[in-house]
Amino acid sequence: MQLTPLSVEAFRLALKSKGLKATTQRVAVHQAMMALGHACADQVSEWIEDKTNASVSTASVYNILSQMALLGIYSHRYSPDSKMYFDVNTGNHVHLYDAESGTFTDLDDPELVAMVENHIIHKRYRGYKTEGVEIKIIARPTQRKK
Ligand SMILES: [Zn+2]
Known part of the structure; x- marks a missing residue:
């Protein structure tokens, strides 16, 4: 549980501690999440396309977001119309x-x-x-x- 998003460095370490590599795609997704705070896969995809040189398909973005949620790095949030969002803050707020x-x-x-x-x-x-x-x-x- 944490109330402030992990820095890119802390994110790399968190991945390493789970035996995962800090790939360009994963780091790009985390940079987008830090900038957006709460986002769905489409929004993260758009951000990456606009702001970085990384190339990540929306399907890969979704997989990375889901994987990070399973690891407790992000939380799931649902909008009232049941769209899935992810949150960089995992603490109770x-x-x-x-x-x-x-x-x-x-x-x-x-x-x-x-x-x-x-x-x-x-x-x-x-x-x-x-x-x-x-x-x-x-x-x-x-x-x-x-
Ligand atoms: Zn939140």
């Missing part, structure tokens, strides 16, 4: 989801997280053991951005 642009923003609100967790801790869900809570506030901008 609140999201504000902009339903108009389809973008996630991190909210630093430990009080809200603690409030919900304290409520959940006293609940029993028959046949289940809770593992965590994700809070996503879905909103639309009050004014159109230029």
Whole structure:
């Protein structure tokens, strides 16, 4: 669990510790994720195409993102229309989801997280053991951005 994204150097070390090579493609995906924060494979692909000389297909980008999520380097996030996003922050934090642009923003609100967790801790869900809570506030901008 971490709240700040891994630097490229820390990312290389994290891969090495899992027995993986820091390939040009993996590093390009991580650079895109650091710049974007939350992104789906298409957005990461576009960023790499625009900003780097690396050539990575969207399918490879998706595979790398999924692999990093399995390793706990990124987290999965789902938009309300069930599109899969990835998040460089794996710690417990609140999201504000902009339903108009389809973008996630991190909210630093430990009080809200603690409030919900304290409520959940006293609940029993028959046949289940809770593992965590994700809070996503879905909103639309009050004014159109230029
Ligand atoms: Zn986030």
